[in-house]
Amino acid sequence: DLVIISDEIYRDLVFDPAPAMASPVDFAPERTVVTTALSKSLALGGWRAGVARLPDGPLGATLHGLLLGIGSEIWSATAGPIQQAAALAFNEPPELAERVSHSRALHAAVSRAVAARFAAAGVSVPEPQAAFYLYPDFAPWREHLAGRHGVTTGAGLAAHLLNQYGMGVLPASVFGEEESVLRMRVATGLLYGDTDAQREAALSAADPISLPWIASGLARIEEVLADLAR
Incomplete structure (x- = not known):
């Protein structure tokens, strides 16, 4: 039943x-x-x-x-x-089906690139399989975050990332996990561009990762993670 x-x-x-x-x-x-x-x-x-x-x-x-x-x-x-x-x-007319297909390819390329940056920094992150969200886990950095930055909770880490680096994420606690969990919900959509023209270019690009504004966003993620790891 x-x-x-x-x-x-x-x-x-x-x-x-x-x-x-x-x-x-x-x-x-x-x-x-x-x-x-x-x-x-x-x-x-x-x-x-x-x-x-x-x-x-x-x-x-x-x-x-x-x-x-x-x-x-x-x-x-x-x-x-x-x-x-x-x-x-x-x-589902053909032109919309084609647009969804391009969107799926863009989400895949950027999500995988962002995940690779987190993984390279030593953050645990599942391989993206769909959509435009990642769920990296900073648990391997727990001692460092507490000792160097005074961060002991997911909400504390999210606040630190926003206030110190301007990086907006959501802590796992807003999705029902414990406050101590250091997982973050990271959305990739803002990397696609600041204007309609940039976003349309990203949607149609064969290699969106090579576009200057997306490459710049990825480089900024690397900078933030490198500084956070110091």
Whole structure:
């Protein structure tokens, strides 16, 4: 009787599409709800349009009624222009599919380059597999951070990185981990450029890492980590 909710908002941003990513709906369609939205694959963070695919049958009908009942007390309707954009996007026309493909390649290249900088500095970081976030762990630096910088918590490290170097990250504690955990959520999106022209150039570049503004951002990460390690 367990209902599965599978949030697949990052599905289109998995770097290696082979083998195809399995979804719970492939194995238990009668009790799986799949959710997604436009904000990640199309970078439409402010366009609040999400969807939920409900299972066929009595369970889906019950959930549909409950969702409508709750939703009617929370929101009225998605704005008209966003509805039109969502209808276009969810039909997946070739030009949007191509853009998502370019986005996926850009995320992969930059995320892997950032991860390589953290790894080279001795920070533990899982290999990026999707999207535009990393989760480096400064645990190998724990004694050094405490003795040299007085940092003993994830929040303390995040504050130090921001105040000392202007590097904005989120500590693991905001995602439910213990305060003592030194993992950080690092987003790569700001490296793509400061202007629309730079971001479009990054999106279409065969080698985005070689673009001057991205290379400069990566060099800055190296500088910050080197200084933090002193």
